[in-house]
Amino acid sequence: MTCFLPTEIPDxxxxxxxxxxxxxxxxxxxxxxxxxxxxxxxxxxLLAQDARTLTxxxxxxxxxxxxxxxxxxxxxxxxxxxxxxxxxxFGGTGLGLAIVKQLVQLxxxxxxxxxxxxxxxxxxxxxxxGSATPRDSSQPVHDQFLRxxxxxxxxDNPTNLFVLNAHLTxxxxxxxxxxxxxxxxxxxxxxxHTPTPIDLAMLDFHMPGMDxxxxxxxxxxxPALCRVDLLALSSGENDAHRRAADPLGFVAWLQKPIRxxxxxxxxxxxxxxxxxxxxxxxxxxxxxxxxxxxxxxVEDNPVNREVALGLLELLxxxxxxxxxxxxxxxxxxxxxxxxxxxxxQMPIMDGFTATxxxxxxxxxxxxxxxxxxxxxxxxxxGDHDQCLAAGMDDYxxxxxxxxxxxxxxxxxxxxxxxxxxxxxxxxxxxxxxxxPLTPTIHAEQxxxxxxxxxxxWDPIRMLKRPGHPDPLGKLLARxxxxxxxxxxxxxxAVESNDSSTLHAVAHRLKSSSPTLGAMTVAARCKVLEAxxxxxxxxxxxxxxxxxxxxxxxxxAIFLATINKETAHDA
Numbered sequence: 001m002t003c004f005l006p007t008e009i010p011d012x013x014x015x016x017x018x019x020x021x022x023x024x025x026x027x028x029x030x031x032x033x034x035x036x037x038x039x040x041x042x043x044x045x046l047l048a049q050d051a052r053t054l055t056x057x058x059x060x061x062x063x064x065x066x067x068x069x070x071x072x073x074x075x076x077x078x079x080x081x082x083x084x085x086x087x088x089x090f091g092g093t094g095l096g097l098a099i100v101k102q103l104v105q106l107x108x109x110x111x112x113x114x115x116x117x118x119x120x121x122x123x124x125x126x127x128x129x130g131s132a133t134p135r136d137s138s139q140p141v142h143d144q145f146l147r148x149x150x151x152x153x154x155x156d157n158p159t160n161l162f163v164l165n166a167h168l169t170x171x172x173x174x175x176x177x178x179x180x181x182x183x184x185x186x187x188x189x190x191x192x193h194t195p196t197p198i199d200l201a202m203l204d205f206h207m208p209g210m211d212x213x214x215x216x217x218x219x220x221x222x223p224a225l226c227r228v229d230l231l232a233l234s235s236g237e238n239d240a241h242r243r244a245a246d247p248l249g250f251v252a253w254l255q256k257p258i259r260x261x262x263x264x265x266x267x268x269x270x271x272x273x274x275x276x277x278x279x280x281x282x283x284x285x286x287x288x289x290x291x292x293x294x295x296x297x298v299e300d301n302p303v304n305r306e307v308a309l310g311l312l313e314l315l316x317x318x319x320x321x322x323x324x325x326x327x328x329x330x331x332x333x334x335x336x337x338x339x340x341x342x343x344x345q346m347p348i349m350d351g352f353t354a355t356x357x358x359x360x361x362x363x364x365x366x367x368x369x370x371x372x373x374x375x376x377x378x379x380x381x382g383d384h385d386q387c388l389a390a391g392m393d394d395y396x397x398x399x400x401x402x403x404x405x406x407x408x409x410x411x412x413x414x415x416x417x418x419x420x421x422x423x424x425x426x427x428x429x430x431x432x433x434x435x436p437l438t439p440t441i442h443a444e445q446x447x448x449x450x451x452x453x454x455x456x457w458d459p460i461r462m463l464k465r466p467g468h469p470d471p472l473g474k475l476l477a478r479x480x481x482x483x484x485x486x487x488x489x490x491x492x493a494v495e496s497n498d499s500s501t502l503h504a505v506a507h508r509l510k511s512s513s514p515t516l517g518a519m520t521v522a523a524r525c526k527v528l529e530a531x532x533x534x535x536x537x538x539x540x541x542x543x544x545x546x547x548x549x550x551x552x553x554x555x556a557i558f559l560a561t562i563n564k565e566t567a568h569d570a
Contacts, residue, residue: 104127107129109126111126298342301343375398486505502528502531502540
């Protein structure tokens with residue numbers, strides 16, 4: 001059974017839902033009853049629309065026994081039957097079609113049928129409905145959220161192919177279709193040798209010849225195709241199939257008939273990077289839930305900023321960004337954020353000073369208190385007190401994972417603000433809060449046999465969007481380019497005995513290095529930062545030589561990875 005609802009039909013209208021449901025249930029029930037094999041399809045079409053009304057046509061098509069021409073004329077009269085033999089075998093229509101006709105006429109419409117014996121029937125009706133204001137008038141009528149995504153739909157049923165193609169095309173996807181497993185492999189192989197290969201393959205699991213499970217195994221076994229994401233379309237639950245499919249890494253499992261809303265939700269989550277999705281038999285929660293917060297990220301380091309923005313987007317947040325404390329003050333004055341993630345050490349104005357300004361503004365204007373979470377590359381006991389004194393509510397040590405970011409957001413999005421007028425200062429306000437600031441994540445010093453901790457790349461790879469290049473290569477290249485300049489500045493600071501520059505630049509390099517797993521570089525920078533802070537420039541040259549050696553080793557690994565990723569994508 002398939003239902004096709006074009007996107008141009010509004011999601012809301014004014015009418016009698018109970019009577020429409022009665023008409024549809026009667027027509028669909030008859031179609032199912034008189035169809036031993038094949039399919040039943042419900043088609044909707046928008047015939048006309050103006051500011052006040054819209055006219056919709058609904059057609060129920062089946063591949064059943066059909067109706068003889070001489071029986072069509074009286075089909076909508078009470079107790080009329082199509083054929084005596086079919087009545088004995090299938091049962092009759094009774095008063096159903098007569099009532100359908102009356103209800104449709106009362107709703108300003110017409111009803112009719114087209115049928116061929118042995119081939120099937122189409123019963124159709126039209127209704128006039130009142131136009132209604134959309135639930136969310138801010139949303140565009142045609143949401144192109146799949147723009148740039150290349151999708152292969154594999155199904156031996158032409159109706160399913162048509163409906164899925166229409167939906168995905170209306171959402172902006174570039175769609176290729178195949179009616180068999182063999183044809184699908186051919187399409188995928190051809191696409192793999194183009195600049196824009198297929199990103200997602202939607203596989204019907206119940207096809208003659210090569211079924212969806214066999215096709216999925218063939219795709220995963222081919223090195224040229226194994227990176228294609230897979231989505232299963234199943235017309236029945238089969239535990240054996242599900243268990244066999246688990247190792248193949250399907251991003252979703254949808255059970256037919258697939259509602260348009262379920263398909264849209266599933267693909268939107270997939271597009272947002274939720275790569276482990278389960279949606280069986282209708283709309284179900286797709287874990288983990290989206291958080292839907294309005295967040296301000298304040299971070300001067302471009303690598304850290306891009307990774308954090310990507311993680312926040314994956315979690316469902318709408319995020320604005322600032323590169324220093326001064327920008328944060330300006331943005332927080334013109335918009336409402338919950339929360340603000342504030343880097344502590346930044347040029348122009350640091351996070352502590354910016355937080356103090358925001359708290360003072362809240363006190364003077366009696367504004368609702370904004371939750372401010374510190375982002376710090378340090379995890380020392382003194383940082384807790386410094387964050388508290390500045391008026392921050394919590395802090396997150398860099399580098400952080402998606403789960404750690406989710407935990408922090410869940411904690412603070414669930415809290416309501418308190419008026420800053422309740423306290424005389426930001427620090428006092430924090431102390432009076434129900435739960436005092438506590439460090440959420442503690443830095444751990446770990447020994448590593450290499451200069452790169454590759455596990456740091458895992459959350460970055462999660463940021464990959466279908467139809468877009470892997471962000472890891474871009475971030476590695478950005479790090480190499482920016483960090484070479486910082487290393488040159490450190491060299492000059494050591495040679496010129498400039499402790500202030502040594503402290504500031506070492507901190508910047510220390511901040512971005514752990515995000516990409518350059519832990520030894522971060523450790524070397526921490527030593528240089530401490531020397532610069534204490535104005536002990538003696539001995540810095542030896543530590544810098546060790547840093548330079550480790551940094552070149554990191555760059556060699558990063559550049560080799562970039563070349564490998566580029567060659568693979570080509």
